[in-house]
Amino acid sequence: MTATALVVIDLQNDFCTGPAAAGRHRRAPTGLDVVADNAVRAVAAARSRAVELVHVRFTGDAEHQGPSWRRRDLLLGKAPKCREGSWGAEFHRVRPVEGERVFTKRARFDAFLAEGFEDHLREKGVEHLVFAGLYTDVCVDTSARSAFQRGFHVSVLTDCTTSLHLTDEAILSFMSTLYGARLMTLDDPEVWSVPATPPETADSGGQVVERGVARTSLMVAAARAIETHRHDSLARDDYAEHFVRAAGTCENWPVRPHEVPAGDEDPLWGRLGRYFGLRTRVLDDFVQRSVHAGARQAVLLGAGLDTRAFRLDWPRDCVVFELDQDPVLGFKQDVLDRLGATPRTRRVPVAVDFRQDWETALAAAGFDPTSPSVWLAEGLMLYLPSDAERRLIDAVDRLGVRDSSIAFEVKLGSESPQVRSSTVYSLARQRIGVDLLSLFDAEPRPDSAGYLASRGWATEVTTPFDFARSFGRGPEPQADDALASNRWIFATRT
Incomplete structure (x- = not known):
């Protein structure tokens, strides 16, 4: 397993307390106190788990400064900080113990410019760095950038750092976007103390379903399997667990409620799993209403391991088009064939790439543009x-x-650093190798609901919590909620 190191940067008196710190950090000094308190707890957690702990300190003595540094200080009236041998250079609250290495940056922001720092990490086999300390937008960011460029995986404990010039939200979002930094809090050391490197799988055949976006279909299948066996199940999918068991890298994933010891309190298989169960039920009902209202074509966009053609009751003359990548459809077909599964209506798999032309393939498969249709994009957007x-x-x-209709799911806007550091995201990375934040497209989203409304579709924008209240079960809102920006959109052409 890849080794982790907690790197604590510049927790020194001149940066944390006293007049020098107060003069530079213009926000409430309690913010620095909280960072220091949290860093103490993170260090204790690392020590208790035998995580490699590395301390990095700064000295700003004039003899270490380059000409550009001296010129900047002269222009801005800055005095050297953390002079060697001074009280200001001493560690604040967190002090190394025997066996822990200390590296010194001499008038440098970047920990990798401290003599021996990178060599030590390489000797210890460390490939994953968890950063804490000061300041997020100066030495923490500079060191994280170098780490990323040198091939290290980067994580940041958001409650163990704070920014000097930029807002915390801005710099953390930047680090997450540019370096793929995992943003998390110290309270989940079982997650941040281990890197979330996804499992390696082969590049051919059905194993494509075990990588990237396609792997999310296995995550949803596991959630549906668990939902199927709940005493208060919202949806039933008896095929779901077979997909999970057929994927070699998912053999330890739960497929029964009793395999999730924390139950609904588990952020991944409890709360998010219940979300997927609720979404499955709501979209099942939507499809059933649409076909019984007259639609005779169902188009499942990004069908993944969807088995609605096998699970739902369909009018006799319906056809279900399942659109997805060819390896995903092949994997699903192999599993269904081994089970002897028979669809309840005509089913037509269509191999496509949604980043390219897919309409031609759908037309060639027999889609009739003159007949009402129901469309699902479950998670695809x-x-x-x-x-x-x-x-x-x-x-x-x-x-x-x-009389055609569509249902799809979107996220509104970009999520805050606090939401991006949500435990559910970190657990998905750690436990099952699904890095949702890196898979979500980061571009500004179009207003698809608004566009459809402008084109004559009767459009309804809902939240998952609306349906949780309606069914009397499912996820409820919480602080810094990864589900808060999710919207389920339903539209019917009038």
């Missing part, structure tokens, strides 16, 4: 580039005649 989403919605608008 979260991973598509903005232009691909626009093209998809435009295609549905062109192909959906009167």
Whole structure:
């Protein structure tokens, strides 16, 4: 397993307390106190788990400064900080113990410019760095940037650092976007003390389903399997667990409620799993209403391991088009064939790439643009580039005649650093190798609901919490909620 090191940067008196710190950090001094308190707890957690602990300190003596540094200080009236041998250079609250290495940056921001720092990490086999300390937008960011460029995985304990010049939200979001930094809090050391490197899988055949966005279909299948066996189940999918068991890298994933010891309190398989169960039920009901209202074509966009063609009751003359990558559809078919599964209506798998032309393949598969249709994009939009989403919605608008309908899921806006550091994201990375934040497309999202409304579709924008209240079970809102920006959108062409 890849080794982790907690790197504590510049927790020194001149940066944390006293007049020098107060003069530079213009926000409430309690912010620095909280960072120091939290850093103490993070260090204790690292020591208790035998995580490699590295201390980095700064000295700003004039003899170590380069000409550009001296010129800057002269222009801005800055005095050297953390002079060697001074009280200001001493560690604040967190002090190394025997066996822990200390590295000194001499008038440098970057920990990798401290003599021996990188060599020590390489000797210890460390490939994952968890950063804490000061300041987020100066030495922490500079060191994280170097770490990323040298091939280290980067995580940041957001409650163990604070920014000097920029807002905490701005610099943390920047680090997450540019370096893929995991943003998390100290309270979940079982997650941050281990890197979230995804499992390696082969590049051919059905194993494609075990990587990247396709792997999320296995995550949803596991959630559906658990939901199936709940005493208060919202949806039933007897095929779901077989997909999970057929994927070699998922053999330890739970597929029964009793395999999740914390139950609904588990952020991943409890709360998020229940979310997927609720979403499955709501979209099942939507499809059933649509076909019984007259639609005879169902188009599942990004079908993944969807088994609605096998699970739901369909009118006799319906056809279900399942659109997804060819390896994903092949994996699903192999599993269903081994089970002897028979669809309850005509089912047509269609291999496509939604970043390219997929309408031609759908037409060739027999889709009739003159007949009402129901479309599902369950989770797909979260991973598509903005232009691909626009093209998809435009295609549905062109192909959906009167009485056609569509349901899809989006996230509104960008999530804050606090939400991005949510435990559910870190647990998905750590436990099952699904890095949702890196898979979500980061581009500004189009207003697909607004576009459909402007084109004559009766559109309804809902939250998952609306349905949780309606069913009397499912996730409820919470602070810094990874589900808060999710919207389920339903539209019918009138």
